[in-house]
Amino acid sequence: MTxxxxxxxxxxxxxxxxxxxxxxxxxxxxxxxxxxxxVCGSLCGLIMGDYAAGLLLGAAMELLWLMRLPVxxxxxxxxxxxxxxxxxxFCGLSxxxxxxxxxxxxxxxxxxxxVVFSPLGRLVEIGARRLNxxxxxRVQKKLGSIETSHELYSLGWLPATGLVNFAVAxxxxxxxxxCATLASIVCTLPLLVALPWHRPGIMxxxxxxxxxxxxxxxxxxRYSAALFGAGFGVTFLxxxx
Amino acid sequence: MHKPPRNLLKxxxxxxxxxxxxxxxxxxxxxxxxxxLWILQPFQRDIHRSDINAVPSDRSNSTQQLKYFNTNTFCxxxxxxxxxxxxxxxxxxxxxxxxxxxxxxxxxxxxxxxGDALFWGGLRPLAAxxxxxxxxxxxxxxxxxxxxxxxxxxxxxxIGGSAAGFARxxxxxxxxxxxxxxxxxxxxxxxNIVLLGVVAALxxxxxxxxxxxxxxxxxxxxxxxxxxxxxxxxLLRRRMPVVVLLGLxxxxxxxxxxxx
Numbered sequence: 001m002t003x004x005x006x007x008x009x010x011x012x013x014x015x016x017x018x019x020x021x022x023x024x025x026x027x028x029x030x031x032x033x034x035x036x037x038x039v040c041g042s043l044c045g046l047i048m049g050d051y052a053a054g055l056l057l058g059a060a061m062e063l064l065w066l067m068r069l070p071v072x073x074x075x076x077x078x079x080x081x082x083x084x085x086x087x088x089x090f091c092g093l094s095x096x097x098x099x100x101x102x103x104x105x106x107x108x109x110x111x112x113x114x115v116v117f118s119p120l121g122r123l124v125e126i127g128a129r130r131l132n133x134x135x136x137x138r139v140q141k142k143l144g145s146i147e148t149s150h151e152l153y154s155l156g157w158l159p160a161t162g163l164v165n166f167a168v169a170x171x172x173x174x175x176x177x178x179c180a181t182l183a184s185i186v187c188t189l190p191l192l193v194a195l196p197w198h199r200p201g202i203m204x205x206x207x208x209x210x211x212x213x214x215x216x217x218x219x220x221x222r223y224s225a226a227l228f229g230a231g232f233g234v235t236f237l238x239x240x241x
Numbered sequence: 242m243h244k245p246p247r248n249l250l251k252x253x254x255x256x257x258x259x260x261x262x263x264x265x266x267x268x269x270x271x272x273x274x275x276x277x278l279w280i281l282q283p284f285q286r287d288i289h290r291s292d293i294n295a296v297p298s299d300r301s302n303s304t305q306q307l308k309y310f311n312t313n314t315f316c317x318x319x320x321x322x323x324x325x326x327x328x329x330x331x332x333x334x335x336x337x338x339x340x341x342x343x344x345x346x347x348x349x350x351x352x353x354x355x356g357d358a359l360f361w362g363g364l365r366p367l368a369a370x371x372x373x374x375x376x377x378x379x380x381x382x383x384x385x386x387x388x389x390x391x392x393x394x395x396x397x398x399x400i401g402g403s404a405a406g407f408a409r410x411x412x413x414x415x416x417x418x419x420x421x422x423x424x425x426x427x428x429x430x431x432x433n434i435v436l437l438g439v440v441a442a443l444x445x446x447x448x449x450x451x452x453x454x455x456x457x458x459x460x461x462x463x464x465x466x467x468x469x470x471x472x473x474x475x476l477l478r479r480r481m482p483v484v485v486l487l488g489l490x491x492x493x494x495x496x497x498x499x500x501x
Contacts, residue, residue, distance in 0.1 A: 031315075033365075033387045036372075036387055038373065039384045051381065055384070066366050069357060073272070115483075129269055132266050132268035135275060136274070159262040162276075196499070198499045199499075201447075202497065205494075207491075208440060209469065210473060210483065211373075215437055216437050219430055219437075222431075232438035234438075235443060236445070236446075239446050
């Protein structure tokens with residue numbers, strides 16, 4: 001992990017900012033899509049000095065839970081912090097492991113473990129929302145006691161408290177996923193190094209196929225097979241030229 | 242039609258900035274209720290003051306009430322602006338077709354259904370798929386597509402919705418109905434399916450390049466590709482976790498890489 005100490009203070013600050021802002025963007029703040037893997041992955045890659053890897057990992061992660069809609073009380077696995085973890089670790093570890101492990105294998109292993117541990121981030125977010133229940137009780141109690149007053153109860157503190165709650169949850173989620181992914185890579189590294197890898201590049205495309213299947217399985221519209229076939233066929237013919 | 246507030250632009254700006262934090266206090270008891278209460282507070286304070294000066298029969302029940310509130314975040318400014326317009330009207334002693342305090346609970350579910358289908362079910366996958374395709378084609382500016390395709394329209398809907406809410410009050414529901422947003426969502430979903438086909442074809446081309454397949458191998462591999470996709474679909478629809486499917490697919494493709 002010597003590479004971690006080589007990062008400048010500005011890089012650490014930007015990474016921290018990215019984790020918090022992207023985490024807040026999932027639910028608490030604006031929902032401007034900064035939290036989408038393809039966006040936060042690219043930004044993380046840019047900060048770490050390998051934009052292409054960040055973009056690839058982000059695009060691969062993008063489709064997996066795309067159709068887990070953030071509607072009502074539904075919470076999807078934390079693909080935001082998972083993507084940042086995968087990009088961060090890949091950019092740091094790949095120069096060090098270049099001689100013993102193909103770059104694509106490391107990329108896929110990190111991607112896989114980050115995906116495996118992303119539901120932990122979901123649990124952290126559920127915890128943050130449960131903590132917000134206490135805010136609700138506090139406000140309800142206060143409103144009940146000043147019902148007859150001519151002045152309204154000031155709620156200026158409310159969003160700031162909620163934001164701090166969600167920001168801490170985002171950071172905690174990042175730490176949990178990062179530690180779990182790193183530990184998994186360290187444990188499985190001897191096995192990954194020992195296995196013979198032939199054409200590991202094809203597995204990257206396998207991830208996209210799973211992503212396409214995950215989205216297709218959850219979109220129900222008429223003539224979906226025909227529309228899918230049309231998109232596939234036209235692209236296939238155009239890319240052959 | 243309602244008489245819009247005097248400083249309409251200022252109200253729209255203030256409401257939209259505050260609506261960015263609608264879900265900052267999201268909780269399992271009242272969902273967005275705390276956020277909406279905070280958003281409405283400065284507007285209600287003005288109405289409350291005029292209410293106190295009014296005769297009791299004209300008062301608009303502008304006291305703070307923490308209630309369950311849950312709607313699409315991008316349509317929320319529209320609902321809240323309409324509620325404020327109704328409340329102002331009540332405070333002025335005018336007749337309203339629905340009371341301001343009853344309006345959100347009456348419209349939030351239908352508005353959420355339309356908004357969620359359009360933004361989360363249609364526009365977000367559209368933006369993500371366009372960005373993925375651009376990334377696969379090697380365009381470094383792919384993430385900007387997300388901003389252009391998703392974020393920009395949501396900002397327009399937020400601002401336009403709140404302006405319509407302030408201007409039309411409860412009548413804004415009729416406007417939403419006239420826009421046929423549910424039909425638009427279906428059309429976007431159909432485009433998404435076409436784009437999924439594009440992503441699959443690009444993935445296929447990538448595999449072909451990696452494997453340097455001969456013509457005989459191509460047919461066999463194409464059949465395996467289609468079978469794999471079909472099995473993945475079947476398993477996902479049987480609620481198999483994506484993680485498990487991803488692991489299995491990686492193992493299968495690793496074996497293919499060794500065999501070919």
